[in-house]
Every structure is written in structure tokens, then in C-alpha cells.
Amino acid sequence: MPTLWLVCLLLVLAAAGFVMGRARALASAGGDARTLHSLPNYYGFNVALTSLVPALAVLAVWLLAQPIIVDTRVSKLIPADMVPEGSTIGLVMSDVRRVAAGLDLAVDTGLLRAPEAAALSANERDVRSLLGEVGVALGADVRPEVLAAAQRSRELNHAGRLLMTVLVTGLALAGLGWAYVRTNKEFRARNVVERGVLVLLIVAASLAILTTIGIVLSMLFETSNFFRLHDWKDFFFGSTWAPNFRGDSELSILPLLWGTLYISFIALLVSVPIGLFAAIYLSEYAGKATRALAKPLLEILAGIPTIVYGLFALLTVGPTLAKVFGKGGLLGVEWMAGATSVLTAGVVMGIMLIPFVSSLSDDIINAVPQSMRDGSLGLGATRSETVRQVVLPAALPGIVGAILLAASRAIGETMIVVMGAGAIAKFSLNPLDTMTTITTRIVSQLTGDTDFASPETLVAFALGLTLFVLTLGLNVLALYIVRKYREQYE
Amino acid sequence: MNDMSRLERVVETKNIKMECRDCQVYYGETHAIKDVNVDIEEKTVTAFIGPSGCGKSTFLRCLNRMNDTIATARVEGSFRLDGEDIYDRRVDPVQLRAKVGMVFQKPNPFPKSIYDNVAYGPRIHGLARNKAELDEIVEKALRRGALWNEVKDRLDAPGTGLSGGQQQRLCIARAIATEPEVLLMDEPCSALDPIATAQVEELIDELRQNYSVVIVTHSMQQAARVSQKTAFFHLGNLVEFGETGQIFTNPVDPRTESYITGRIG
Incomplete structure (x- = not known):
């Protein structure tokens, strides 16, 4: 029975349990719902949930565990000398799974009858062409061991499914029965639900x-696999990022980290003042109508997909910067070689972060009690003095938290830097140089033909983990600061 | 009320500090204050009493134009401070508020040190030429606020860490540090316990030496204890205004009598 039907059966059982439980509770109270401990629906839900939840839980665990158990048991059937040099048992096992799936399909389409599929022998029939007929293409002729393993795996899977169906249905029925029997007007169904x-x-x-x-x-x-293949000192303290597939790559995170932090720094340089000033205007000066219009408009920026920002960087910001700083540009200098640069990516990422900073800061500024503003205005301070000397200091820890959250987003941002920053890993202070970041290198190391045994690929995980630790640290710091700030007014 | 000796107090005639005529306040469509005429005398404590929502706080906020910060509020009539109309175009509300200080219902110290709280006004208005002068202003204000002895050793501690009564006295010290001529107090003791209330009341009595004080209060005992003049507001109207002793012992209007004896409220 397919899993979907099994789930449907469980739901039907639960629905029946709901109706039955409710009816039994009402009957035990002589039809007067007021003498029941709980509302009638609670008795229904109690029966339905007792029937449904354990059955669904067992079903989920079984579906996850069965393939693993079947795989381990079937892989024992494959003799060790069958695994070709330089390959792994995993590749042979994927062949086994394909053959097993092909046989299933052949039985479903009526090409083979079930006993035939189980008794099929590789020596008597060309299994490859047989499976080809149902649309399963195999790379090579099926070896007898693989066919045997596939047949064994089908056998186990069928047995497992049958057992699962019986067990899950039985569990659902048992739960239903138990809860149904327990239902009477004294039963505290409400508390149980x-x-x-x-x-x-x-x-x-x-x-x-x-x-x-x-x-x-x-x-x-x-x-840890990566560090087994590559020296950790080179990764953390080296100075060159030069992956190649000859096996002598220099894989150091430092140039990438530099690019990441530099671009994030420029992004914050753009987004923090603009976002903060926008937040101050919106929360302290703007009238109701302006606020109702401007805030959603500002937040539209937050809904733009980052790839669109990337296009903006590539097509608009980059070429504009190149026209100013590039060869034959307005300034007559030649500081910028192409459209991609740290500044391009940083500025566009800054624009992306504006709503992030402004909306968080706006909330924090609004959380400063009105009595603070009244106190300051009552002493003869102007609005801007009040903002500068009372509201902002009171909101500062929260604003710092918002900025740190924005920073961790900037560090993790990928698409904009892929399209705007270039791909050369280097140390440079010139913001008009192309540079690259950790995220873009992860993308480039893992796309295309990859071999998960080489350090050039595995380095992506080390980079990812470093990035994760970095942003996690920033988030924890931000949360800590925001929490500490909250205590002041409670 | 039980303080009958107030009746026998010598009634001096004092200069009028603020003169309010035909005052009207509207919140949107609501007419919150109707035809109010009040004179605030120099070096006198004037109490505004009346049931909740009668407009006494609204009227108080007119006296230093704090209602300007509420978008829907509209104020009409003439308010004169030393003969000058405070709602005149040429008057800067910010400078007016330096002359007419305000203390609020809930203590609202800034999240700064005690010193910085008191120094806030003087710094903004440039009252001190150097640090030594500022120190002096802060000390004087804290002494007048009857807080100096309690906080002199911890001026750098945050103002928010003080007890409720100390915070309110800090707010009063903060308000008098700018040397206002009139001090407005909007139910300054409603968030305080009886001991702190007694301290603040004592302080108000001392402040009378130098300032005009206007206090809004819900406690009639408090009004009787601290004020020389009392105004009774009811439903946006000024019902009665006169000597405190006379209002509490021999009110002219029957509504005043009903209120102070607890029949309306």
C-alpha cells in the first residue's frame, strides 16, 4: 500500500475516532454536555490524537530508517572484489538501487509478473535491455551479484512495507480503542488534549x-576531512588563495576573509547612516500619513531578491563607477579596470541593508518611552537635541544590535558579490579593485564537476563553517546587547 | 481640610506672574478646556484640583506649550507670562520651556548618570561657562531638590537606579537647574509612597521662596497642605478659583463643595 493511502487511512481513522469519542462522552453524560468534565469536542480530539499521533510518529521513523537498514543488509551481498579500483561501495549500491527501481517499474507496467521479477536470473535474460524497455537506462550489463542484491533489496523492502502498514494501522486502532474505552464524563479530556x-x-x-x-x-x-588532507596552518594563516586541481593548491582563508570584511564594511558605511537617519525621521519627525506611506515603501527594498540587486550592481552601479573612476572616465584617472569592484558590491549591498537597519532601529527608537522625550522637551530642549542627547543614547544598545545583525547578513550575502565584486582573491586597500569573498568561493568550489575527496572541494565546508562561526558570533553578540538594553525599562 | 490655621494666614498681594484669559483647548472635535481665566501669582503655590478628565493637566500643559507636541491639540485665548503672550509667533516654545519648567507624573530620569541628568538643561542652554560652574549649578540644584546628601557620593551612578521618590526629586532638581521662573508639576506624587510624598511636599514648600509653582493633584489633602491658591476644574470649566483656605472651608460653588466632600468625582 503506498504511504499516501496509509496516511489517508490514518486520517480517516482519526476522524472516525473524533466522532465516536464525542458521541460516547455525550452518551455517558446522558446527552447533557454540562455534566461533562470538558467540552464534548475535547473528548473527540482526545480519541483522534491518541489514534493519530503515535501512528504517524512510527510511520515517519520507519520511513527514515527502512532504507538505511535495507542498504546495510544488502550491501553485505556484494563481494569486496566487485568494487572496482578507485570506486566505492556506494557506486555499486546506487546501481543496485537503480536495478531494484527498474524491476519495480517493470512489475507495475505489467512487463513482468511479481514472481518472475523475483526469480529473474542474469544468466538467462538480458536485464539491461529488459529494463531499457521501461525507461530505466543502465550504464553496463547487470552482473549477477547486483541483480541478486537488487532482488534481495526488493524482498526486504516489500516485507518492511507490509510490516509497517500492519504495525501503523494496528497502532492507530489500538490508540483509538484505548482512548475510546477511557472516555466517560469524568475523564479530564481537556487536560489531556x-x-x-x-x-x-x-x-x-x-x-x-x-x-x-x-x-x-x-x-x-x-x-575535519578537509583538515586531514590540507594543513590547517595554511588555511588559517596562509596568504594566498590559489586552488588548482594538480594537488598543490594554496587554500588560505585570509584573502577571502579580507574581501568579505572589506565589502561588508563598505556596505555598513552606506546602510548605517542612511538607515539610521531614515529611522529617526520616520519615528521622530514624520507625521502619521508620511509614516504610513514611507515605511512600507522603504520595506519594499527588503523584499527585492538579492539576485536582482546583483543585476543592479552589474548593469547600473558598476558601469557608472567605471565611468567616473575608470579609463577615460570623468575624473581622468585609471583606478578602475572593470565594472566589478569592492565598491560596487559594497554600495549595492548597503542599499539592500537600508531597510534592515531602518526598520529595526525604528522599532527600537519607538520603544524609548515617550516620558523621556517629554522630560527633555519640558526642559527646553529642541527636537534634535532631544533625539541626539536622550533618545539615541537610550536606544543605542539596541541600534548597535541592529547594526551587528545587518553586518552578519552582509557577511553571509552571496549573489551581490558574485555579480558585483569579481573573482580575484587578494589583499588590497583600494576599494576600486576587484576582490572576492568567502561565500562566492564556496559557490565556485562546489559548482561544476566536483570530487568530494579532494581538498579543493572540501575547503568549501571549512569556509562555510568559519563563516557560520563568524555570523553566529555576531548574532549572539547582537542578541546579548539587545537583551541587556531591554532590562533598562522594565 | 483639617488645617484651619491656613485661614488665618496673612494674605499678601503679590505680583501676577502668569495671566490666562478666555482659554480654550480643543483635541480634534473635543472641547477640552472652556473659557478658563486663571492668574498665577509670583512665589505662590497654586493647586489645580478636580476629577479625572476635567482638563487640569491639559490646562497645565498649555502654560509651557507642551500641547504643541500633540498634533491634534489646538489652543486659543491669551496666556501672558510677565505680560508677554507666550503663544505669540515671536516666542520660541523651546525658550519658553526653559523659563516654565515641568515635572511629570511618573519620574522620568534620563538613562544617564545623576550628574548628567541635572546638568542636561544647563548644558543645553549654555548656563555654565566651565566645568566648575556646572558642578556648582548641579550641586545647588540637587541641594534645593533635597537630594544632595543622598547622592553626593555617587553622582556618576545612573539616575534610573534611584528609588521612586529619589527619582522624582531628581526630576525636580533637573527642572530647577535651568532656573525656571515657573515650575509646573503634573501629579508629581501620584507614583510615590507616603514618605516620599511628604519629602516632595516639603520640597515644594521650600521652592515657593523662589518660584511660582503650579501643581496638579488628585489629593485634596495635598492641595490643602502645599498650596496657597486653589483652582477647581470640572468638565473643562474652571468652577472656582481662590484662596486655598477659603475653597476648602467655605466654597462658593455647590459643585466645589460636593467634590471636596467626596460626593462627585
Whole structure:
């Protein structure tokens, strides 16, 4: 039975459980809902949830675990000498999976009957051309061991599915029955459902956290692979980024880090004053109508995809800068070779960050109590004196937090730098030079033909992890500062 | 009210500091203050009493143009400080507020040190030529605010760390540091406990030596204790204005009598 049908069955059971539970509760109260401990619907939900949740949980775990268990058991059937030199068992196993999928398809389309597929022998029939008929193309003739493994894997999968269907349905029925029997007018269904909701919320929260931990662990694993192949001193303290595929690459993060920080610095130089001043205007000076119009307009900037900013950098900002600073430009200097430069990417990224800074700062400035402003105005201060000497100092920690959050976005930004900053890793102070960043190098190291055993590819994970640590540190710092600030008014 | 001795106080005739005639305030369509005429005398404490929403705070805020900061408020009538119309075009509301200081209902010290809180006004208005003079102004204001002895060793501590009563006295010290001629107080004790209230009331009585003080209060005992003149507001009208002793013992208007005896409110 396909999983979808199984899920539908579970839902139908749960719906039936809801109706049954509700009816039984009402019946036990003699039809008078007021003598029930909880509202009738709670009894229904109690039965439905008790039936549905454990069954769905087992189903999810089973679907995740079954392929892994089947794979480990089938891979034992492949003799070690079958794995060609320089390849891995994984490649052979993917062949096995393709053959197994092909056989499934052949049975589904009616080309083979199920017992035939199970008894198929590589010596009697050309399995490759057979599977070709149902649209599964194989790279080479199917070896008997692979066919046997594929057949074994089908067998295991079928058995597993059957077992799963029986188990899950049984669990759903058992849950339904148990909750149904427990339903009577004294039963505290409301409290049980409440606890069930709490568990659901906790599961959702832990899933998010577990995913983060999973990401970090996978990065850590690949990074440790990289450091086994490449000297960590070169990575952290070297001065050249020059990957090549001859095996003597110099892979140092420093030039990339320099480019990243330089571009982020320029982006903040653009976005912080503009964003902050916009926020001050909007929260302290603008009338209601202006604010209602200007704030959403400003926030439209935040909704533009970064690739569009990248196009803007490539087609508008870059060429404009080149016309001013480039060869034959307005200034008559030759400081800029092409349209891509640190300044191009920095300015466009700064524009991208304006709404980020302004909207966070606006919220923080609005959180400064009105009594502070009244106090200052009542002492004969002007508006700008009030803003400068009372409102901004009170909001400063929060604003610093906002700026740090913007900085961590700038550091992690990819598309704009891919299109605007160029691809040369170097140390230079000239903002009109092309430079590159950590994120763009991750992209270029992982696109195209990749071999996950070479340091040139694995370096991407080390770069990613460094970036992650960097932005995580900035975020933690920002949150710490914002929290500390909040305590002042409570 | 039980302080009958107030009646026997010698009533001096004093110069009029602020003169308000035919004052009207509108919030949008609402007519919040109707035809109010009040004279604030020099070196006198004037109390505004009345039930909530009767317009006494609104009227107080007219006296230093704090209502200008509310977009929907509209003020009409003549308000004269030493004979000069404070709503005249030529008057800068910012400078007016330096002359007519204000203390608010809730203590609102700035998130700065105690010293910087008090020095805020003098710095803005350039009252001190150097650090020594500023120190002197701050000390004098804190002494007058009856706070000096409690904070002299920790002037660098944040003003927000003080207790509620100390914070309010800090706000009063902050307001008098700019040497205002009139000090407006909008329910300055409503957030304070009885001990802190007593300290602030004592302070108000001392401030009378130098300033005109206008205080809005919900406590009739407080009005009777600290003020020489009392104005009773009801539904945006000034019902009665006169000597405090007379208002509390022998009110002319029946509404005043009902209010102070607790029948309307």
C-alpha cells in the first residue's frame, strides 16, 4: 500500500475516532454536555490524537530508517572484489538501487509478473535491455551479484512495507480503542488534549534546534576531512588563495576573509547612516500619513531578491563607477579596470541593508518611552537635541544590535558579490579593485564537476563553517546587547 | 481640610506672574478646556484640583506649550507670562520651556548618570561657562531638590537606579537647574509612597521662596497642605478659583463643595 493511502487511512481513522469519542462522552453524560468534565469536542480530539499521533510518529521513523537498514543488509551481498579500483561501495549500491527501481517499474507496467521479477536470473535474460524497455537506462550489463542484491533489496523492502502498514494501522486502532474505552464524563479530556498540544509545540521547537545541530555536525565532519588532507596552518594563516586541481593548491582563508570584511564594511558605511537617519525621521519627525506611506515603501527594498540587486550592481552601479573612476572616465584617472569592484558590491549591498537597519532601529527608537522625550522637551530642549542627547543614547544598545545583525547578513550575502565584486582573491586597500569573498568561493568550489575527496572541494565546508562561526558570533553578540538594553525599562 | 490655621494666614498681594484669559483647548472635535481665566501669582503655590478628565493637566500643559507636541491639540485665548503672550509667533516654545519648567507624573530620569541628568538643561542652554560652574549649578540644584546628601557620593551612578521618590526629586532638581521662573508639576506624587510624598511636599514648600509653582493633584489633602491658591476644574470649566483656605472651608460653588466632600468625582 503506498504511504499516501496509509496516511489517508490514518486520517480517516482519526476522524472516525473524533466522532465516536464525542458521541460516547455525550452518551455517558446522558446527552447533557454540562455534566461533562470538558467540552464534548475535547473528548473527540482526545480519541483522534491518541489514534493519530503515535501512528504517524512510527510511520515517519520507519520511513527514515527502512532504507538505511535495507542498504546495510544488502550491501553485505556484494563481494569486496566487485568494487572496482578507485570506486566505492556506494557506486555499486546506487546501481543496485537503480536495478531494484527498474524491476519495480517493470512489475507495475505489467512487463513482468511479481514472481518472475523475483526469480529473474542474469544468466538467462538480458536485464539491461529488459529494463531499457521501461525507461530505466543502465550504464553496463547487470552482473549477477547486483541483480541478486537488487532482488534481495526488493524482498526486504516489500516485507518492511507490509510490516509497517500492519504495525501503523494496528497502532492507530489500538490508540483509538484505548482512548475510546477511557472516555466517560469524568475523564479530564481537556487536560489531556492540552498536554498533547504542549508536546506538539515542544517537538516543533526541538526539530528546529536539531536541524541547526545537524547542519553544524555535517559541516564539522566534512571540515575535519578537509583538515586531514590540507594543513590547517595554511588555511588559517596562509596568504594566498590559489586552488588548482594538480594537488598543490594554496587554500588560505585570509584573502577571502579580507574581501568579505572589506565589502561588508563598505556596505555598513552606506546602510548605517542612511538607515539610521531614515529611522529617526520616520519615528521622530514624520507625521502619521508620511509614516504610513514611507515605511512600507522603504520595506519594499527588503523584499527585492538579492539576485536582482546583483543585476543592479552589474548593469547600473558598476558601469557608472567605471565611468567616473575608470579609463577615460570623468575624473581622468585609471583606478578602475572593470565594472566589478569592492565598491560596487559594497554600495549595492548597503542599499539592500537600508531597510534592515531602518526598520529595526525604528522599532527600537519607538520603544524609548515617550516620558523621556517629554522630560527633555519640558526642559527646553529642541527636537534634535532631544533625539541626539536622550533618545539615541537610550536606544543605542539596541541600534548597535541592529547594526551587528545587518553586518552578519552582509557577511553571509552571496549573489551581490558574485555579480558585483569579481573573482580575484587578494589583499588590497583600494576599494576600486576587484576582490572576492568567502561565500562566492564556496559557490565556485562546489559548482561544476566536483570530487568530494579532494581538498579543493572540501575547503568549501571549512569556509562555510568559519563563516557560520563568524555570523553566529555576531548574532549572539547582537542578541546579548539587545537583551541587556531591554532590562533598562522594565 | 483639617488645617484651619491656613485661614488665618496673612494674605499678601503679590505680583501676577502668569495671566490666562478666555482659554480654550480643543483635541480634534473635543472641547477640552472652556473659557478658563486663571492668574498665577509670583512665589505662590497654586493647586489645580478636580476629577479625572476635567482638563487640569491639559490646562497645565498649555502654560509651557507642551500641547504643541500633540498634533491634534489646538489652543486659543491669551496666556501672558510677565505680560508677554507666550503663544505669540515671536516666542520660541523651546525658550519658553526653559523659563516654565515641568515635572511629570511618573519620574522620568534620563538613562544617564545623576550628574548628567541635572546638568542636561544647563548644558543645553549654555548656563555654565566651565566645568566648575556646572558642578556648582548641579550641586545647588540637587541641594534645593533635597537630594544632595543622598547622592553626593555617587553622582556618576545612573539616575534610573534611584528609588521612586529619589527619582522624582531628581526630576525636580533637573527642572530647577535651568532656573525656571515657573515650575509646573503634573501629579508629581501620584507614583510615590507616603514618605516620599511628604519629602516632595516639603520640597515644594521650600521652592515657593523662589518660584511660582503650579501643581496638579488628585489629593485634596495635598492641595490643602502645599498650596496657597486653589483652582477647581470640572468638565473643562474652571468652577472656582481662590484662596486655598477659603475653597476648602467655605466654597462658593455647590459643585466645589460636593467634590471636596467626596460626593462627585
